[in-house]
Amino acid sequence: MASKWIYAFDEVDDAQAASGGDWEETRALLGGKGANLGDMTRIGVPVPPGFTISTEACNAYLAAGEELPDGLLEELAAALQKVEEATGKSFGDASNPLLVSCRSGSKFSMPGMMDTVLNIGMNDEVVEGMVKLTNDERFAYDAYRRLVQMFGSVVLGVRDEPFEYVLERFRAERGVSSDSDLTADDFRAITEEFKAIVERFAGRSFPQDATEQLHLATEAVFRSWNGKRAIDYRNAAGISHDLGTAVNIQTMVFGNMGEDSATGVAMSRNATTGEPSIEGDYLTNAQGEDVVAGTRVTKRMEEMSREFPDIYTEFTEIAKSLEEHYREMQDMEFTIEMGKLWILQTRDGKRTAQAAVRIAVDMAEEGLITQEEAISRVKPEQIDFFLHPSFAVQAKKAAKDEGRFLATGLNVSPGAAVGMVAFDADLAERWAKEDGRDVIMVRPETKPDDVHGMLAANGIVTSRGGRTSHAALVARQFGKPAVVGAEDLIIDLSERVLHVGDRMVREGEVISIDGTSGEVIIGEVETRTPDLENDWLKKLLEWADQVRDIGVWTNADNPDDARLARSYGAEGIGLTRTEHMFFGSDRLPIVQKMITASIPADRVEALAQLLPFQREDFVGLFRAMDGLPVTIRLIDPPLHEFLPSFEELTTDLTDLKIRIQSAGSLKEINDLLARIEEQEHMLQRVESLRESNPMLGLRGVRLGIVLPGLTKMQVRAIFEAACQVSGEGAVVKPKVMIPLTAHVNELARQREELEEEAQAVMSEQGVEIDYEFGTMIEIPRAALTADEIARHAEFISFGTNDLTQMTFGISRDDAEKAFLVQYLEEGILARNPFATIDPEGVGELMRIAVEKGRATREGLNAGICGEHGGDPDSIALCRRLGLDYVSCSPPRVPVARLAAAQASIKEPMVA
């Protein structure tokens, strides 16, 4: 395949040529990190010299049963020689030693998942040469002991604990808390002990030969591609397993060579807010892993502008040029070695939803990217984060006033979360997944092994680590509210408890965390849904609306929801469930009377009592949606949902019968008897409405046909309200929608009833209302016979929840528990059909319905009002099917606007 296994950083053009000029292919060949190092080198960024062993070499190695491919070692020697020439140093030469790092780097970023070995080239002789050269024995032995540990651990598979115990012992003996307080002698002694540990645990001595070190490290990185952590991460992130990893060999530069040295990680823009200014952390006189591990409290980049003003200026210029080059916000690792700035790595920066939106909009306005690119760069789910609950201001204040404030940390991933404290990932996962509880995972710091628990938890708290710590990165990536580095928290893992002073929270107790402010509070704090007053988001959604070619409507059952959705950009109401209006405490008794009526007159009376309530409901909706269509679905659910349960009634009856024993007066007895009779009548009706499969029973249009007067009352309420609001000067556009139609005759029947009543109301009121009559398509038969349906329906709206249930033969409530979760886990179903429309089955029925319906009625208005209406992939499907709009819950409206725009950008050719 490859004629060349290794590319020096300054040979990136060759690598690109070998990849057919394609940069994506180049990234696949060199890995993201290697390609970027080459790319940076190409554009003049100060990158320590080095080279990349390609992913093809890795794949060849793994395919051959872990054997290095022919020619690799020769190329390696040549590449190394080139680095020696560039640096003027010599690998393994004690007099002027070259030290190198060896890092993995695959096509896609897998933070913390892959292995790294630093300071390769150090040995017993070289360390002494370093002492002489730097005149810093402490530095030299610190570097050496790091190599021995990393090599032992990464290359030879020795566990970290024995090394850590040694360090702990030394710290204890010296009475210090940090390794940076240990002395040169300490590190010299530690190095000896580390070498002994390697010898004992690995069964071989630490290799003194620099070249052998390099070869073994390279192979270890190759092998790490198939390590369990890496495989788990790729499974979770959906990354292919056959990409392989490249290995980057790079001259070591040291941030720990004194107070004129430093190391850090920084973003070209603020990853939390998106503000266009450098944001990051660094440590003076430290190695890079100290920053990432979060074991020392880092300094903000603002401080660097004072500590190293020139270098800070240089850094900001490099950051700007990198951003311009990559047209994306950059996440850079850097080291200052004795006053000289080196960029070790750059990659596209991870960011919060808020930052993603602001950065996309800013970059478009700066002319760095197009508006369409800006739209496509924000994931629809990120918009959802804007609507993540935050704590109600009053509730949070009250909690603090009650003394429930616990601690503050870094606000690294916004949003509010409430849950039970779990101190390890397994427990967090178990509580969340198996028991369905809300969990906050609390750890001193997090490691890649903890990701499954973090994903399962509602939120994350750590007592250590900075903005770029593992915990912060993962939380941001997956949109979990997180507070990190809350140093006041003392986490006692053995006692399963956390302390702040004398306050204590045991595992299993509830805390609330605010990822936006960084606060941690004891107990539960009430959350509230925020509005959408983010200027950048507003702009992004305006741009989205310009390219979007499918309508976004909302499902709203009351004026508040309607107004909220309208403020979010909804262009109409696609679904108002009238039955939700029936559950009010002032209405339910009347509804029950209507259902249990044994003579028609009683039903007529109950319906007459309901009429004014329903009318008021509709008046509010029509006012809120002045000028926009309002789709009102007539009553849908099985009647038993409005009645007390069988068990309740039985208990009540028993109770009444006992009370009658001790009744004090004839009047009381008579009252009780009357109530018993009433309850028994109710019980009888409840019994008679019992169904073995209520989902497929007496509901929807069937109710309208079986219960005379119900449709008529609802229609009257709609049209009386419409006439009233129209009289107020508003533009009213009602769309009356029949649920659960299976046969065109049901529709024909209801239409007749509706038109008669609508005409009656309109002539009574002397107002003409421009209305439409239509139906839900939520039964497969309705979709299959949409040509007939469209003879009576002026619009159709897919109820994809029921349609999915019936098309799949799955009762959602039952199935998720019984088998659906297992189906998803085992890959029998690739996606949950209740989250994303199943394109082959349900989508096919929708396609048939639209095609047949429009064959009968040209341009038949068609929408979707199931929960899928807010799901990006489902929106893209609806657009492909030629639907006129999607309708979703108010908080999903902005998500849908963006998703619809992205679909238009992605498939611009759809008619």
Add this chain to the structure above:
Amino acid sequence: MASKWIYAFDEVDDAQAASGGDWEETRALLGGKGANLGDMTRIGVPVPPGFTISTEACNAYLAAGEELPDGLLEELAAALQKVEEATGKSFGDASNPLLVSCRSGSKFSMPGMMDTVLNIGMNDEVVEGMVKLTNDERFAYDAYRRLVQMFGSVVLGVRDEPFEYVLERFRAERGVSSDSDLTADDFRAITEEFKAIVERFAGRSFPQDATEQLHLATEAVFRSWNGKRAIDYRNAAGISHDLGTAVNIQTMVFGNMGEDSATGVAMSRNATTGEPSIEGDYLTNAQGEDVVAGTRVTKRMEEMSREFPDIYTEFTEIAKSLEEHYREMQDMEFTIEMGKLWILQTRDGKRTAQAAVRIAVDMAEEGLITQEEAISRVKPEQIDFFLHPSFAVQAKKAAKDEGRFLATGLNVSPGAAVGMVAFDADLAERWAKEDGRDVIMVRPETKPDDVHGMLAANGIVTSRGGRTSHAALVARQFGKPAVVGAEDLIIDLSERVLHVGDRMVREGEVISIDGTSGEVIIGEVETRTPDLENDWLKKLLEWADQVRDIGVWTNADNPDDARLARSYGAEGIGLTRTEHMFFGSDRLPIVQKMITASIPADRVEALAQLLPFQREDFVGLFRAMDGLPVTIRLIDPPLHEFLPSFEELTTDLTDLKIRIQSAGSLKEINDLLARIEEQEHMLQRVESLRESNPMLGLRGVRLGIVLPGLTKMQVRAIFEAACQVSGEGAVVKPKVMIPLTAHVNELARQREELEEEAQAVMSEQGVEIDYEFGTMIEIPRAALTADEIARHAEFISFGTNDLTQMTFGISRDDAEKAFLVQYLEEGILARNPFATIDPEGVGELMRIAVEKGRATREGLNAGICGEHGGDPDSIALCRRLGLDYVSCSPPRVPVARLAAAQASIKEPMVA
């Protein structure tokens, strides 16, 4: 429209010419009766002269608001004059009077539904003229009083009761039981009283003018088309309401002119058995209505061959020529007037299922009709009557030995029926329809008003009437077992009880009737399903098989059913429900153990225990179906069906806990505690399996995936059995069928498991079995994705019960009670989709599935195994869709064979 309203019988050629030469149109114009009278006249049958007023005249009359169309009266006068010339008599002329009948006759026969007036032309003068002419005063006044009553009743709307009371009084005064024992003086007096009744109740006198009589009678017949009885009948029989009725005016001939006169009704072949010999009833010296009403006990036609040998010979020759002319068995009304035979009417004869089959086969063998015509003449439902239950011989004998025999009557409609006695039609209908009870309707005789009760009842008994009585005709037509003319029965309608001597049966008590033998028995008699050893049926079905082009398989769960179905002609098993095998008392506890197992080892053990049972089941099936395919569906129903109900378990537990209070020994206490624990475990499992919509829950293939080992056990049992039976020399063709597939991946998963186990068994046994793997298509999604499904399925079989439920969104159990009946009554649904496949919805899904499936796998074998597999219209649909076979319950196999053949004959061009 018509240039001519009236056609004389000998002008039938003109009528046919006016109908474009088309005989069906001629029948529509003249009505069946009129057309046949003309037709008989044309071929030389002795028909009393007369003419037909066309249906167009009737429709013109009704359309004009009951006004006779222009020209009709003139044509009527001319036609009448022609009859006077032919008979040499004169209408309204006392010296030589012509009397005529006036009868309705529409295109389709509506027995007893339409009105008739006889002896028109009689008046106070004519009756005296008749006395002189015939020298028979009694005859003349009998005829006159009949006219007055019929005219009063039919034309003037006087109720029958006042007339009947007069007759009753005369009979009582004379001490006789029959009108035939009344004298001439009696009839003269009765006539006077009848005229007075008419005057009093109709408010006008009986018209003395013959022409007025005729005009009024004609109009009355026209109006009777829109009478309630006629409309009800047409609704029940599916006859169009806009056909109108013709009126036939025909010279009266009298069967009551002495002992050389007679009247009767006869079939050209036996209407009960189909034997090719004249069968019928007649009465000497009687009027036709005496025979039909069943008020006198009639004589069989055999007696006529002795009483009137020459005329009997003439009649049989006429019958033969009519049969040859119409190529159908004929039902003829005849009168002998003073030794001269007249045929009054002929029409295709109604017959039992047995007779229909034999007559069709005989006629084909006689060369009268083709084999295809024979096949098409028998309704599939009639084949079903062959399999109607009959009484088990031993059980009937035992009932008689116990003294439960009640009476014998005429065996007019075969089959056995058991039910509660109901003495009126309304009650019979209410009990049967609302309460779902089995009812036998018992009446002295039946009238058209009783039909709704007869349809609702399981069987019919009358104490009066003959083989051609109303009760007998209706019962035969609708396939209801019936015993008529059981004269020993004394029915006391006021006391609601029936007596035979001192035996008594009250209304609501159960009786059993045998329509095949004519017996009535007190209480319930066990019924049994007969076999199909009718030679004519066997021949008919053999002919059917020759033209049939779709396979007929059976649904059979055990070897007995399989053998039975095979004897009925089944060509394979299309569905074996393995779960039915799980309900045996020796198996259910093991099945429960399998379901409730809390550790895998327990489940494995239970499955191992089930294996030998299942294997034996399959061994029996494979043996029974040697050489034919056996489709075995893996377990399908929700698990809770195998467990006790929640209520049962709760009651049991309460019981056990009470018993523990009074336990006598420690051992007993321990035993009870162990059982309580067991029951509580069961209760827990029952609770956990509860589903809100079990039909859409954990069942079918989902079980096979969720319960490890279940599929494997079933597959092992199938293949071990197959190997064993194959070793015995039989040809074994198992088809393993996966139920409730929604997604191809379910199938892929199960197939993998199956193939592994099947291979394992076959190599263990050293036998190679030729098997197929396939799936039910009963979920809409499976139909829509049949292209994917067919990648793994070697055959598909439509489960149209579930497919209908899901396509319609209807739970059958709930729906029939809640709304489906109403939907059918109100015509929202034209047909019950659970009886006949809905072609637009379910049929469309089937079409899609076959098309897509065969696009992936050419010639994919496809069948249907829902209940629809035995429904003729559904079979025709399956054939149109290109299915390979239908599978139905064993008793429906012969029905399906015939229906399939008829479909092939009707649509011979289908590929």
